[in-house]
Amino acid sequence: MEGxxxxxxxxxxxxxxxxxxxxKASGIEYILAxxxxxxxxxxxxxxARDKDLKLVRVCKEDECVGIASGLSYCDxxxxxxxxxxxxxxxxxxIRGVAVEYKQPICMxxxxxxxxxxxxxxxxxxxxxxxxxxxxxxxGIAHHLLSVDADVAKIKPAIDKAYTESHPVTxxxxxxxxxx
Amino acid sequence: xxxRDECFRILARHVTDQAxxxxxxxxxxxxxxxPRPLNYLSIGAMGLDSxxxxxxxxxxxxxxxxxLQGDGSLLMNLGxxxxxxxxxxxxxxxxxxxxxxxxxNGGHPIPQRGVDFANMARAAGYAATHDFSDLxxxxxxxxxxxxxxxxxxxxxxxxxxxxxxxDYPSLYDPAKRKAFKAAFNAKA
Numbered sequence: 001m002e003g004x005x006x007x008x009x010x011x012x013x014x015x016x017x018x019x020x021x022x023x024k025a026s027g028i029e030y031i032l033a034x035x036x037x038x039x040x041x042x043x044x045x046x047x048a049r050d051k052d053l054k055l056v057r058v059c060k061e062d063e064c065v066g067i068a069s070g071l072s073y074c075d076x077x078x079x080x081x082x083x084x085x086x087x088x089x090x091x092x093x094i095r096g097v098a099v100e101y102k103q104p105i106c107m108x109x110x111x112x113x114x115x116x117x118x119x120x121x122x123x124x125x126x127x128x129x130x131x132x133x134x135x136x137x138x139g140i141a142h143h144l145l146s147v148d149a150d151v152a153k154i155k156p157a158i159d160k161a162y163t164e165s166h167p168v169t170x171x172x173x174x175x176x177x178x179x
Numbered sequence: 180x181x182x183r184d185e186c187f188r189i190l191a192r193h194v195t196d197q198a199x200x201x202x203x204x205x206x207x208x209x210x211x212x213x214p215r216p217l218n219y220l221s222i223g224a225m226g227l228d229s230x231x232x233x234x235x236x237x238x239x240x241x242x243x244x245x246x247l248q249g250d251g252s253l254l255m256n257l258g259x260x261x262x263x264x265x266x267x268x269x270x271x272x273x274x275x276x277x278x279x280x281x282x283x284n285g286g287h288p289i290p291q292r293g294v295d296f297a298n299m300a301r302a303a304g305y306a307a308t309h310d311f312s313d314l315x316x317x318x319x320x321x322x323x324x325x326x327x328x329x330x331x332x333x334x335x336x337x338x339x340x341x342x343x344x345x346d347y348p349s350l351y352d353p354a355k356r357k358a359f360k361a362a363f364n365a366k367a
Contacts, residue, residue: 030237056237056262056266057262057265058258058262059258059259059261059262060256060258062224062226062227062230062256063227063230063233063256063258063259063262064230065223065224065227065230066222066223066224066227066228066229066230066231066233066234067230067231067233067234067237067262068234069223069231069234070219070230070231070232070233070234070235070236070237070238071234071235071237071238072234073219073234073235073238073359073360073363073364074234074235074237074238074239074363074364075238075364076237076238078234092224093223093224093227095223095224096222096223096224096227097222097223097224097227100223101221101223101351101353101356
């Protein structure tokens with residue numbers, strides 16, 4: 001579980017292209033997305049233009065959990081790209097499918113309203129402060145993406161999720177830069 | 180008005196190697212009629228059956244996928260009609276048993292009994308939609324419904340059934356998930 005201050009370095013940036021390259025390197029074929037303000041410019045719009053990734057625009061975040069599960073039965077890898085508000089709204093689906101059925105549900109969650117110079121637990125936004133405790137209570141592995149060095153966490157975590165069949169969440173603490 | 184188990188008995192005659200995603204009362208009736216490894220029953224949360232079905236249909240465009248959902252479940256995930264209509268998988272057939280009640284909860288009515296799901300699906304972009312309330316007509320047309328290019332949607336207007344036994348540990352048995360995956364990915 002990596003939400004430590006080591007990942008929160010002042011004045012640093014997060015490159016959207018680097019994240020997208022790591023997503024592709026992880027064997028992700030499908031992006032299941034409900035627009036998130038934090039990741040929209042740096043991830044969602046570039047992904048929509050990327051011919052190597054299949055973007056599925058989904059109406060509500062819990063649908064993504066079902067779609068990703070169905071794809072996993074076909075040995076197809078998917079990444080759910082949502083906002084933390086949608087993550088909270090989808091907790092029952094995540095509880096049932098990802099945790100109780102131990103499905104490899106991989107989520108990238110934008111922390112809207114977060115101050116990237118702080119850890120999520122010290123966020124000025126109540127909804128962000130409760131995310132890591134919820135993930136830990138549910139036993140879901142999570143990693144903070146706040147600076148470019150954090151991008152290296154993506155591929156090993158996704159590979160592990162699919163190899164061992166368990167969920168993983170990446171918390172995006174800073175708006176990724178669009179190129 | 181039809182009975183769901185009668186519809187499913189007719190449907191079962193036409194189901195061969197398709198994956199069938201089913202939940203709650205539909206799952207109980209379907210498994211009673213057609214227990215098979217290609218039944219996908221572990222949905223995890225009410226309403227997600229159609230979304231699981233979409234994932235299967237996307238992941239295996241060479242396989243047909245059938246969703247058997249209740250009206251209460253569809254109402255919990257109504258946006259799935261728009262998502263599925265937009266993705267437009269040709270291999271997905273989506274049945275909704277419309278008995279106007281939450282049967283697993285003892286038959287409390289859904290909020291709007293006369294809601295027109297087939298029209299909603301049509302407006303959302305499904306390639307074909309059907310509305311069945313006569314068992315003879317369903318029997319005549321079901322083969323065509325299953326073979327059409329999808330996404331196909333069909334409302335089955337059915338009576339609430341007699342109380343069912345919901346054996347959830349059996350329906351959600353992890354061994355069934357494993358067996359489904361093996362059967363779904365087996366080479367023909």
